[in-house]
Amino acid sequence: EKLSNKIAAGEVVERPASVVKELVENAMDANSSKIRVDVSEGGLSSIRVLDNGEGILPEDRETAFFRHATSKIKTDRDLFRIGTLGFRGEALPSIASVAEVTLKTCAGESEGEKITVKGGQITERITAPPRQGTEIVVRDLFYNTPARLKYMRTVYTELGHISDVVNRMALARPDIAFELWSDDRKMLKTAGHNDLLRVLNEVYGRAVVKEMKYVKASSEDFQVTGYIAAPSEARSNRSYMTTILNGRYIKNPALTKAVQTGYATLLPVGRFPIVCLHITMNPLLVDVNVHPSKMEVRLSKERALQELVSEAVKEVWENTRL
Numbered sequence: 001e002k003l004s005n006k007i008a009a010g011e012v013v014e015r016p017a018s019v020v021k022e023l024v025e026n027a028m029d030a031n032s033s034k035i036r037v038d039v040s041e042g043g044l045s046s047i048r049v050l051d052n053g054e055g056i057l058p059e060d061r062e063t064a065f066f067r068h069a070t071s072k073i074k075t076d077r078d079l080f081r082i083g084t085l086g087f088r089g090e091a092l093p094s095i096a097s098v099a100e101v102t103l104k105t106c107a108g109e110s111e112g113e114k115i116t117v118k119g120g121q122i123t124e125r126i127t128a129p130p131r132q133g134t135e136i137v138v139r140d141l142f143y144n145t146p147a148r149l150k151y152m153r154t155v156y157t158e159l160g161h162i163s164d165v166v167n168r169m170a171l172a173r174p175d176i177a178f179e180l181w182s183d184d185r186k187m188l189k190t191a192g193h194n195d196l197l198r199v200l201n202e203v204y205g206r207a208v209v210k211e212m213k214y215v216k217a218s219s220e221d222f223q224v225t226g227y228i229a230a231p232s233e234a235r236s237n238r239s240y241m242t243t244i245l246n247g248r249y250i251k252n253p254a255l256t257k258a259v260q261t262g263y264a265t266l267l268p269v270g271r272f273p274i275v276c277l278h279i280t281m282n283p284l285l286v287d288v289n290v291h292p293s294k295m296e297v298r299l300s301k302e303r304a305l306q307e308l309v310s311e312a313v314k315e316v317w318e319n320t321r322l
């Protein structure tokens, strides 16, 4: 049991940024409107995620640390209409097998509690002040997996990955107020006013946002909205292309390609635009259970979506030229 957690940890917890991703996803799944992340030393010494969500009920608190004890899927059929970001029940047990985890949570009328888990075992469970929501602190990541620890890069690199993760979450959910702090330095703060352009402004800065154009297209199956700016010599990077599908950040080469195809005839080859697209589609047409990171998805009608995206992007550039 403990070994299987460690094996799963190898897949789910690659580096500090993966811990941040899983914890923030849980906070989002708990319908939080405010999520604050604090990291120290690139997340290797500590990661704290604080939310104002639903909290965890007393009877679910211990089981949250057991493998596959997700509270989010109740039947097999749920797997085909996943509305939450998490569903595998793997993250918390995996993280707790390679770090010290402290959970403080309070749900509605229930009593607040603080639970500490180390090496996969609960070492403390005491009452805590009744603050609505959840706080999870992860300390000394990979303390018991030296091989993994050795693989970590500099604090600066790990922090960069964490920053990417939180930026994407903020872009995925402009309606949630996000904060990221690194050793008491503010890295990101969004207002949560459901205004994508304002979040883009926080992430990329005014100069980029000034050049951004609105993209919009829809068909029977899909709705696409977002913003795009032409690449410049200074900024041309694949990582500036963000695709959000039903509120989930995804990596989908076909869609990235579709964006490139959209402007290919008008702009230099090998340059990547800065783009953030929100795609909405019927969850039944999406399979997110492809990889433990849940970033890769399989889409039905992928070609049709590709064409829609290409057309929408192309239209923006053509109008710009006029």
Ligand code: ADP
Binding pocket: 022, 026, 027, 030, 051, 053, 054, 055, 056, 060, 064, 065, 069, 070, 071, 072, 085, 086, 087, 088, 089, 090, 091, 092, 093, 134
């Ligand atoms: P999953 O997200 O796949 O269900 P996790 O291991 O990430 O599994 O989390 C286990 C369970 O712990 C979740 O199903 C949820 O019930 C609970 N949980 C974890 N974090 C939070 C949070 N921030 N707010 C509310 N519940 C949480």
Ligand code: MG
Binding pocket: 022, 025, 026, 085, 086, 087, 089, 091, 092
């Ligand atoms: Mg989860």
